[in-house]
Amino acid sequence: MKIAASPTYDSYKDSGVSWLGHVPSTWELTRLGGLFQERKTKVSDKDFEPLSVTKNGIFPQLETAAKTNDGDNRKLVKAGDFVINSRSDRKGSSGLSPLDGSVSLINIVLRPKEILPEFCNHVLKSYAFVEEFYRMGHGIVADLWTTRYDEMRAIIMALPSPDEQRAIAVFLDEKCLKIDEAVRIKEEQIALLRERRQILIQEAVTRGLNPAAPTKDSGIDWIGQIPAHWKVKRGKFLFREINERSQSGAEELLSVSHTTGVTSRSEKNINMFMAEDYTGAKLCQAGDVVFNTMWAWMGALGVSDLGGIVSPSYGIYRPLETNSFNNRYLEWLLRSNSYVEHYNKMSTGLHSSRLRFYAHMFFDMYLGFPSKAEQDEIVAHIEIVAGKIDAGISTKEEQIAALKEYRTSLINAAVTGKIRVI
Template sequence: MVKELTRKMKDSGVEWIGEIPEDWELVRISSVVKERSDKVSSIDYEPLSVTKQGVVPQLEGVAKSNNPNDRKKVIKGDFVINSRSDRKQSCGIAPVDGSVSLINIILKLKRILPEYTKYLLDNYGFAEEFYRWGTGIVDDLWSTNYEKMKRIIIPLPPQSQQKSRADFLDKKVSEIDNIISKTKKAIEEYKRYKQSLITETVTKGLDENVQMKDSGIEWIGEIPENWDIVKFKRLFRILNGKEIKNELNRNSENAIKVYGSGGVFKYTDDFLHNKTSILFGRKGTIGKPVIAEGKFWTVDTMYYTDIIHGNLKYIYYMLKAFPWEIITTQTALPSITSTDLLNKYMSVAPFKEQEQIASYLNKKTNQIDQIISTKEKLL
């Protein structure tokens, strides 16, 4: 690649392209492709979908046209791209013969190799240029037809370089994909470790040498002998959220956060509670408690709590460890009731140990979160 880095370059004069090697051409797309617009039936030609992951077999549940003959023919090796801006970068080289919906543009390649085309036309720069040539269907939605597309200027290396460039990119993309896969796997492992650390610590404590006793609760197992087993209703009250009266812009002065089961999703001018509290979903997103400080509001899908006895952070970690599935309804929209939760038993440490456990978990989970955040920035 040293030779590649030291070769002479020239300005293409095309904004989305920038500089190109001196021996490369600048051509209109129409000089290297031909539009394929044959109409066929999905009965005779396998229905394909054009996605951000490329051209793939159409899933069974995908909505289909009432007219099976309203399809465009695709031949293996064609480049297919969705013409609509809301499907940006939905494109790719067809791996098999088939048919696609009429909204797609099919290109039969002439002077350009499929291996090179997939990188040249499936990237952010070309996508922006492609839709720049589009015309509006409605506000914020436009489409680019072939008559406009064929005028776009592209860089064209000699075919021998097209192959070597594609081979180089295949290798590099494979290496990057492998790194991404390993990074995602590591992130999931850290998340599992964080959860297991919380569960182990709030049910077993920090002293590895303490005498243990059976808790009588299957998912908890043994607990330190000086710990108690109590119902949640001895630790906190659960209060219901309700709908807000006025919605504000998040940047408004004195805007107060509104929580739903998925987290903050609105802002208002009033508060339901003005005290640090543990919140968790009543329906929708279940089993993801959060801590809200100061003034806040919760809607009907989010419970909030008033602590009666115990360290708030410790109780928060208890709820992080709790197996919510044992009280969650198996319905289309999962939900729980406050009564079911309040009547469940939990192991509880003496107050001083609660403070120690909360402090320990604050430190350890923050460290894990920092590692996860660092890895997520690599993706």
């Protein structure tokens, strides 16, 4: 994957603009406005299917897309048009539309006129062009930045002959297809490794390390069989609720999610669950179990590794006996699939966005677990085996990053003439 080894053109000229740099001498320098015609026809989404403009291209409107009540005030899109979301917070959301339809007015709709659609689909989605497109925009801050057509039409483009445009498009289509397939395969491998890791942890923390050990019925349907020497106790005999409050709000601010468990937040001015004054937030210390009451049904909980403050609505529980649990074991147990499914079943509310898992539910819940010494053995075993899996995942993530970087560089090089494909 070395772009530098690719063939180049015989001679180059300075384009005079930084995003293009030196381009082949035979390529024509022209302004974008001469290559496209802006389509500004207003239509209704009742007559033309609403479309979503994403980083992966143009699709029928996604169910998750933000919708407005102004469906009669949209822009017409015809198949073959190139559509760009002009907002900086949608950077890179663009593509050649395969469909007739309509988009919100924030989008710029371009009809290719003096440029092949298949070529413009690569050059206008290239990283270098996207950066130039937003550089030409205006606004107060990044989140309120936008680019209008009368601004972008002045962008200098380097245009090869139609035959070269077609060859570059075919070359990039083939190369990107292979790269995307390689990325997809590695992402599937990562998903399988993560699933394997989760199964490993689940089995170890709920069944132990010895598959030949005698088992017993825990007496709890959702826990099932456990090693015969393990204990089964209700939460109220293992933990007490902590409701200590911060006097200053100056302690470390902690976040609790289903993906990361309990983690530190580096900034306190993030939009979250409390006002900027954190006085009255709940205090927790290392070793405390913290439940995100609203999202426990998704597994948003964990055992904190450090002291800090959390939302007053969160649940904090501290083991009654010192050294009764290995913190890592306890977190893995409480975040295992069977336990999370139990939170989901027990949480109360009208629908998923309103479900809550309260203290009395945790105290009524049973836990099946071994001695502290056996917990330590389980944790040591998991860290060794899971560590190998994590290393494999890390390697594949690095490979994916390299492939994506190569894809970006390859497109930039081809559409600006840094490499020759014919």
